[in-house]
Amino acid sequence: MPKFKSGFVAIVGRPNVGKSTLMNHVIGQKIAIMSDKPQTTRNKIHGVYTTQDMQIVFLDTPGIHKRQSKLGDFMNQTAFNTFGEVEAVLFLADASEGFGGGDRFIIERLKNVNTPVILILNKIDKIQPDELLPMIDEYRKRNDFAEIIPISAKLGSNVDTLLQQISKYLPEGPKYYPDDQITDHPEQFVCAELIREKILINTREEVPHSIAVTIEDMKVQDNGVVHISAVIFVERDSQKGIIIGKQGALLKEVGRLARHDIENLLGSKIFLELWVKVKKDWRNQDRVLKDLGFHKNS
Numbered sequence: 284m285p286k287f288k289s290g291f292v293a294i295v296g297r298p299n300v301g302k303s304t305l306m307n308h309v310i311g312q313k314i315a316i317m318s319d320k321p322q323t324t325r326n327k328i329h330g331v332y333t334t335q336d337m338q339i340v341f342l343d344t345p346g347i348h349k350r351q352s353k354l355g356d357f358m359n360q361t362a363f364n365t366f367g368e369v370e371a372v373l374f375l376a377d378a379s380e381g382f383g384g385g386d387r388f389i390i391e392r393l394k395n396v397n398t399p400v401i402l403i404l405n406k407i408d409k410i411q412p413d414e415l416l417p418m419i420d421e422y423r424k425r426n427d428f429a430e431i432i433p434i435s436a437k438l439g440s441n442v443d444t445l446l447q448q449i450s451k452y453l454p455e456g457p458k459y460y461p462d463d464q465i466t467d468h469p470e471q472f473v474c475a476e477l478i479r480e481k482i483l484i485n486t487r488e489e490v491p492h493s494i495a496v497t498i499e500d501m502k503v504q505d506n507g508v509v510h511i512s513a514v515i516f517v518e519r520d521s522q523k524g525i526i527i528g529k530q531g532a533l534l535k536e537v538g539r540l541a542r543h544d545i546e547n548l549l550g551s552k553i554f555l556e557l558w559v560k561v562k563k564d565w566r567n568q569d570r571v572l573k574d575l576g577f578h579k580n581s
């Protein structure tokens with residue numbers, strides 16, 4: 284009988300290239316939030332993929348970007364820290380945008396790592412087939428990649444091939460997580476993230492980056508309904524107005540969309556209570572970042 288294989292792989296790349304979309308597709312459930320706004324993911328998130336003969340633990344990471352705040356520093360460091368702790372690094376690039384300065388910056392950092400780097404060219408659904416080969420050549424000139432695999436994370440094209448290729452780099456190993464566990468994060472974290480996703484989708488410009496969400500309370504009531512109380516932190520009074528919206532319309536819509544996703548996640552009815560509070564310049568305050576769950580070593 285073949286031996287069980289297992290290991291960790293990190294998904295890294297610029298913001299918005301589709302890292303979380305890929306992980307969710309493989310896991311088959313939304314555990315990492317996704318949006319068309321860059322810098323959606325802020326923490327490292329484990330997604331566990333288990334079959335009969337292997338277990339791959341994916342580490343979804345924040346997009347590596349030009350830092351603008353202490354939160355940004357934390358996010359970049361979170362991504363870089365994963366390079367050394369995995370069997371392979373999946374470097375995701377956006378095929379529809381071509382090679383750019385942001386990719387070069389990451390490749391330079393990857394050159395100092397001993398871990399094999401698999402280049403994934405994502406969003407091939409957005410390009411013409413004849414654009415692919417010249418792009419692969421361009422990337423190949425820049426670094427010695429262990430594999431180069433074009434995919435569409437959104438449509439799931441070629442993701443099976445990717446999984447097979449990853450398995451080549453996994454050693455014989457244990458099941459790190461039980462069969463039915465798909466992430467390392469507690470439900471409360473995923474719930475808070477789902478609420479943040481709905482705000483990202485419904486707001487523009489500076490607002491998406493200025494919010495943080497915490498779950499203050501979560502308990503099952505006698506009638507089986509899960510009561511959740513969440514706080515949305517913003518940096519300024521004006522942003523509080525935007526999040527609440529005209530006669531509370533935006534907050535209501537955020538609540539409606541989040542409730543739908545959270546009910547899917549928990550598999551039970553929920554009652555969601557949302558509060559909006561101002562915490563001035565929280566992205567640059569070490570103490571506040573810590574309170575909100577951004578710990579240096581995670």
Ligand SMILES: Nc1nc2c(ncn2[C@@H]2O[C@H](COP(=O)(O)OP(=O)(O)OP(=O)(O)O)[C@@H](O)[C@H]2O)c(=O)[nH]1
Pocket residue numbers: 297298299300301302303304305316317318319320321322323324325344345346347405406407408409434435436437438
């Ligand atoms: N057309 C197309 N769109 C995609 C594909 N993969 C992801 N997207 C879209 O790209 C956007 C960004 O996706 P995310 O998964 O949030 O990207 P990310 O790399 O995790 O972004 P950060 O967390 O900000 O670093 C979303 O609007 C996705 O729907 C793909 O294969 N094809």
Ligand SMILES: [Mg+2]
Pocket residue numbers: 302303304315316317323324343344345346
């Ligand atoms: Mg992400």
